[in-house]
Amino acid sequence: MxxxxxxxxxxxxxxxxxxxxxxxxxxxxxxxxxxxxxxxxxxxxxxxxxxxxxxxxxxxxxxxxxxxxxxxxxxxxxxxxxxxxxxxxxxxxxxxxxxxxxxxxxxxxxxxxxxxxxxxTDARGGLPLLAPMSEVAGRMSIQAGAHHLEKAQGGSGTLLGGVPGVAPAEVLVIGGGVVGTQAAKMARGMGADVTILDRSIPRLRELDDIFGGTVKTVYSTVDAIEQYSKQADLVIGAVLIPGAAAPKLLTREHLKNMKDGAVVVDVAIDQGGCFETSKATTHQEPTYVVDGVVHYCVANMPGGVxxxxxxxxxxxxxxxxxxxxxxxxxxxxxxxxxxxxxxxxxxxxxxxxxxxxxxxxxxxxxxxxxxx
Incomplete structure (x- = not known):
């Protein structure tokens, strides 16, 4: 051939x-x-x-x-x-x-x-050709989010890990799959306060074991997204329905209640995005602002590395x-x-x-x- x-x-x-x-x-x-x-x-x-x-x-x-x-x-x-x-x-x-x-x-x-x-697919129900890029994108989402939290990038001026005497940033990860797990690992490693939302109780148990209780695991509901997005400095959208358009979980109404200068990173943008206000961006112009919230929605994030x-x-x-x-x-x-x-x-x-x-x-x- x-x-x-x-x-x-x-x-x-x-x-x-x-x-x-x-x-x-x-x-x-x-x-x-x-x-x-x-x-x-x-x-x-x-x-x-x-x-x-x-x-x-x-x-x-x-x-x-x-x-x-x-x-x-x-x-x-x-x-x-x-x-x-x-x-x-x-x-x-x-x-x-x-x-x-x-x-x-x-x-x-x-x-x-x-x-x-x-x-x-694979025999375990996974997506083996998507997984490596999901791992890269999950890790990159935290790098990108931390960078755009800087004041010069339009963010609130918050250091992800804080410093002694100053609280770390609050990071909300919506979705506990490959992307979400890698994002949580990076955010936790940088000293952030991390919460993961997912709709699978078995997966939440696995995540609790993986992180040894160092991140909060919460069952994902409309109320949970509303509550935790309000206090978040950085929100990672890590939801995937294989081959299908991503569900819109973070709405325009949620944005209105978020902190000014908060950052949202939509890793699901290749499948249409899981935030209502998401639109695909590029590495050349990676962000835009809606209701005071910085949106990072680069459609080929792993291309950056x-x-x-x-x-x-x-x-x-x-x-x-x-x-x-x-x-x-x-x-x-x-x-x-x-x-x-x-x-x-x-x-x-x-x-x-x-x-x-x-x-x-x-x-x-x-x-x-x-x-x-």
């Missing part, structure tokens, strides 16, 4: 779909790889490293899309990239389709087979990518139900229930679509 790796073109996105080490793995399995010139240069992966790994460097993204059997990316394809996809071609990347009707329409029109990292993120992502995506190349996409997915869960669009059909529900398309079961 010919694998194509175009350079990412989203604002301040420096990650790359395959590292030179991952390219070498595909080559070792008998495949060919073409990589766009300078695709990884900005994060220390030179063209010479790719060539040494066995890749052919291509200057034109159009040529990569025209030639490759499978396109491996990081972020969702932008409109001009979607228009270069074709029937019989496989796209393997993050998609986040539920809040993105334009991309969904273009992928349907392309006829391509589109596999979303974020909906591939692109080298770490790329290596962590490749560790997770490589085994599935090799299966797709070695067996062919259809056989690989029909043999592996967890990889099959990653199929979101196939030859003009929407094959992921949450996407069809969110955008009003007819749902076709992925195994049915593949065997049609």
């Amino acid at each position: 010919l694998i194509g790796v175009p350079k990412e073109i989203k604002n301040h996105e420096y990650r790359v779909g395959l590292t030179p080490a991952a390219v070498k793995e595909f080559i070792a399995h008998g495949h060919d790889v073409i990589v766009q010139t300078n695709a990884g240069t900005s994060i220390g992966f030179s063209d010479d490293q790719y060539i040494s790994a066995g890749a052919q460097m291509i200057a034109s993204p159009e040529e990569i899309f025209a030639r490759a059997d499978m396109i491996v990316k990081v972020k969702e394809p932008q409109p001009n990239e979607c228009k270069m996809l074709r029937k019989g071609q496989t796209l393997y990347t993050y998609l986040h389709l539920a809040p993105d009707p334009v991309q969904t329409e273009l992928l349907i029109a392309s006829g391509a087979t589109c596999i979303a990292y974020e909906t591939v 692109a080298r770490t993120s790329t290596m962590a992502l490749n560790n997770a995506t490589l085994p599935f990518g090799l299966a797709l190349a070695n067996k062919g996409p259809k056989q690989a997915m029909l043999e592996n139900p967890h990889l099959l869960n990653g199929l979101n669009v196939h030859e003009g059909k929407v094959t992921y229930q949450a996407v069809s529900d969110a955008l009003g398309y007819e749902y076709v079961a992925p195994e049915v679509a593949l065997q049609a």
Whole structure:
């Protein structure tokens, strides 16, 4: 199979779909790889490293899309990239389709087979290709929040960990999954006073054990969100419904009761955001203010630490990518139900229930679509 790796073109996105080490793995399995010139240069992966790994460097993204059997990316394809996809071609990347009707329409029109990292599952019910970026984003959310609490950044001028004689900041984490756990670890490590809200009692028990009682765990209700957001200096939105649009848990009314200069970081923004006032921002212009509350809603947070993120992502995506190349996409997915869960669009059909529900398309079961 010919694998194509175009350079990412989203604002301040420096990650790359395959590292030179991952390219070498595909080559070792008998495949060919073409990589766009300078695709990884900005994060220390030179063209010479790719060539040494066995890749052919291509200057034109159009040529990569025209030639490759499978396109491996990081972020969702932008409109001009979607228009270069074709029937019989496989796209393997993050998609986040539920809040993105334009991309969904273009992928349907392309006829391509589109596999979303974020909906591939594992035997434990986890999301193994989303987890590494969730870990990065969770940790980054606290770095970003602490920075934007500084007065010069529009925040209240509060130091997250306080100092002797001055109380630390109050951090509210909504959602106790991978993002929320990593955010809480970072916030607690910096000395903040941390509260985690979640709707799963078993998960709250696990979090209590993980943190040894050093963070507050609270069952998430409308009242709890209202109460704890009032006193929070920093709120982290860490809620995920796999493949679906995120629920709006922090409302405009909540903001009106929050502290002036408080900061909210919406890590769920890729799925539409879990705050009512969220709108996607970029690393170039990461924040805006609503009712005195600073909003950080960067849609590709892990891109800010692109080298770490790329290596962590490749560790997770490589085994599935090799299966797709070695067996062919259809056989690989029909043999592996967890990889099959990653199929979101196939030859003009929407094959992921949450996407069809969110955008009003007819749902076709992925195994049915593949065997049609």
